[in-house]
Amino acid sequence: MAESDVDPDEEDRRLMxxxxxxxxxxxxxxxxxxxxxxxxxxxxxxxxxxTAEELALEVFVRLHRAAPRWRPxxxxxxxxxxxxxxxxxxxxxxxxxxxxxxxxxxxxxADLSHRSDREVADIQEAFRLAVAGLPEEQRSAILLLVQQDxxxxxxxxxxxxxxxxxxxxxxxxxxxxxxAMGPDFRPET
Amino acid sequence: xNDMADRLPIDDRIDAALRAGRERRAPGFADRALxxxxxxxxxARILAxxxxxxxxxxxxxxALPLLTASGHDAEAERLAxxxxxxxxxxxxxxxxxxxxxxxxxxx
Numbered sequence: 001m002a003e004s005d006v007d008p009d010e011e012d013r014r015l016m017x018x019x020x021x022x023x024x025x026x027x028x029x030x031x032x033x034x035x036x037x038x039x040x041x042x043x044x045x046x047x048x049x050x051t052a053e054e055l056a057l058e059v060f061v062r063l064h065r066a067a068p069r070w071r072p073x074x075x076x077x078x079x080x081x082x083x084x085x086x087x088x089x090x091x092x093x094x095x096x097x098x099x100x101x102x103x104x105x106x107x108x109x110a111d112l113s114h115r116s117d118r119e120v121a122d123i124q125e126a127f128r129l130a131v132a133g134l135p136e137e138q139r140s141a142i143l144l145l146v147q148q149d150x151x152x153x154x155x156x157x158x159x160x161x162x163x164x165x166x167x168x169x170x171x172x173x174x175x176x177x178x179x180a181m182g183p184d185f186r187p188e189t
Numbered sequence: 190x191n192d193m194a195d196r197l198p199i200d201d202r203i204d205a206a207l208r209a210g211r212e213r214r215a216p217g218f219a220d221r222a223l224x225x226x227x228x229x230x231x232x233a234r235i236l237a238x239x240x241x242x243x244x245x246x247x248x249x250x251x252a253l254p255l256l257t258a259s260g261h262d263a264e265a266e267r268l269a270x271x272x273x274x275x276x277x278x279x280x281x282x283x284x285x286x287x288x289x290x291x292x293x294x295x296x
Contacts, residue, residue, distance in 0.1 A: 024226075027222070028222075031218065031219040031222045031223075032219050035215065035218045036212040036213060036215075037211060037212050039214070039215055040210050040212045041211075044207075044210045049213065049215075052213070053215055053218065056215075057218075057222055057225045058225075060222045064226045065229065124206075127206050131207070142207065146204045146208065147207045147210060147211050174200060174203070177203050178199050181199065181202075181203065183199055185199055185206075186202060187202055187203075187206035187209070
């Protein structure tokens with residue numbers, strides 16, 4: 001059977017079974033399959049690629065630790081985002097206790113060699129700040145829905161909340177982002 | 190409350206901007222993840238072994254005065270080294286159990 005014919009969730013379950021049996025190659029395959037989205041999500045949450053990668057590494061360490069007890073009742077991606085969500089909460093608590101240096105939150109530098117690049121970078125930065133300015137639940141919910149294509153039910157599971165609360169957070173996040181960016185917002189210009 | 194019910198044109202552009210950050214593939218990430226997992230395995234093994242090491246070191250420490258008092262200086266010195274090794278180096282569980290058994294039977 002060609003790899004494209006394999007159901008991705010079924011493949012995740014198969015690989016998790018092998019990870020539970022101590023197969024590091026299966027763990028490597030799982031990391032390759034999922035780390036891009038995890039790092040993307042965590043970078044959007046934290047504004048720092050380096051911190052996002054650190055947290056993503058910890059997500060996989062915890063996944064490996066939990067593998068023998070893992071039961072495939074939910075999709076593995078939902079489980080990974082659930083671990084990431086808990087680590088994010090811990091990270092925010094840590095930062096609240098000990099404010100991070102300015103560098104830690106600095107966005108990755110953009111290439112500003114052309115005027116149009118600068119304009120695009122300015123728009124991207126304004127959008128990044130608008131997302132960063134959302135309350136925690138609203139930011140997580142809209143990123144998981146729109147950026148990561150999770151269902152409302154999966155988001156509720158990841159965040160340990162009810163579906164109605166998730167819908168309310170997403171609605172409020174949209175209102176805030178509309179207001180922050182204005183009707184002329186053109187991210188691709 | 191339906192996310193799709195009251196959509197405006199700007200929502201499409203917001204969604205596009207959010208999706209732009211969907212994936213960030215990091216070169217060498219899988220290698221680093223496996224190193225982190227190997228480090229975690231070692232840590233877990235040490236933590237599992239730690240109570241045995243502490244118990245064995247305590248037994249050895251308790252046995253030292255008895256051996257010294259009975260004139261077994263060479264034995265006492267050997268056990269002192271073993272206790273220090275247990276406290277610092279955390280050898281295998283088999284080694285620790287063997288040492289503990291030796292102390293119990295010897296004292």
